[in-house]
Amino acid sequence: MDKESKFTKVKCVTLDLDDTLWPVGPTIIKAEQALYDWMRLHYPELTQKYSHQEITDKRTSLGKERQDLAYDVTLLRHYSLSELGSEFGYDPDFADKAMTIFRHYRNQVEPYEHSESLLTYLQQHFIVGAITNGNVQMENISLGRFFDFVVTAEDVGVNKPDAKMFIYAAKQANVNLEDIVHIGDSPKTDVLGALNAGCKAIWFNDKRQPWPGGQTPDEVVHCLSELPQILGL
Numbered sequence: 001m002d003k004e005s006k007f008t009k010v011k012c013v014t015l016d017l018d019d020t021l022w023p024v025g026p027t028i029i030k031a032e033q034a035l036y037d038w039m040r041l042h043y044p045e046l047t048q049k050y051s052h053q054e055i056t057d058k059r060t061s062l063g064k065e066r067q068d069l070a071y072d073v074t075l076l077r078h079y080s081l082s083e084l085g086s087e088f089g090y091d092p093d094f095a096d097k098a099m100t101i102f103r104h105y106r107n108q109v110e111p112y113e114h115s116e117s118l119l120t121y122l123q124q125h126f127i128v129g130a131i132t133n134g135n136v137q138m139e140n141i142s143l144g145r146f147f148d149f150v151v152t153a154e155d156v157g158v159n160k161p162d163a164k165m166f167i168y169a170a171k172q173a174n175v176n177l178e179d180i181v182h183i184g185d186s187p188k189t190d191v192l193g194a195l196n197a198g199c200k201a202i203w204f205n206d207k208r209q210p211w212p213g214g215q216t217p218d219e220v221v222h223c224l225s226e227l228p229q230i231l232g233l
Contacts, residue, residue: 006218007181007231010200012127012173014151014166016184018134020204021119021143021224022109031105032056038101045088055084071153074135077102107140112206114224119146121228127173131166131182133159133189149173160186161193181218183227191217202230 018024032052040047050058059080063069069076078095085094122128123146130138130150138144149172153159156168170177177198184190185204194201195215203217204224211220219230 007200009179010126010181010231011175011179012129012169012181013122013231014129014131014169014173014180014182014194014199016160016182016186016190016204017130017132017136017138019185020183020190021115022111024109024134027106027109030108031102034105035098035102039098043088043090043094046084050084055080058084071133071157071159073133074099074103074154103135103137106135107137109136109141109143111143112224115143116146118224118227119143122146122231125231127175129169129173131160131169131184160189161196163193163197166194166197166199181231187212187214187217191215202227 015021036047036052036055059077062080062083063076066076066079069079078099081095081098085092085098119128127148128146130147132150133153135152135154138147138150144150149169151165151169151172153165156162156164158164160166166177166180166182170180173180178200180194181200181202182190182194183202183204184194185206187203191201191203192214195217201217202219202221203211205220206222208222211217221227221230
């Protein structure tokens, strides 16, 4: 079976966002540092008691205690900030203000070199969607204009690789699961999640790591620029 024939019947392409269309680590680091600097300026008692790392550790601990928040990274962060604000007797809107600062910088993503050209191609040939466990606000970033729909873990109440994420995407696109090819960097959450749900899957393996095992993706690409040819465009 040649490469094109695998995707002949594809009507919808869905993409993971973080570490697929842009590197997420640097963005989160900058956002958290900007938030900490803001707290240090406006709420110095908090930063005098807690370091940046200690605040992160508190949020991690809360996430382990509150499994009901595991699918919603935004709500988890808000709860954690609310607890910090209560500890110091800050106004109830402290967490809201803090989240506004964080999310502003969280949205300052720097797309990979070929992200925009890829999405331009895809938009001309497919329904284009995003399926993400993250909390970037697509309406606030430049690449958002290329997407017909976005599915977040917050929308569905579960994280990838849960099949509900892909089922929800199929409903948004008004296609069958087998009509979708999902592209992402994570072998577990993206590739196996999509395959187990009944979609096709392409692994974006820019770090050229070995496949960790399990059902293999339909294709592997090391650069986003390879995808138009893989999809037969």
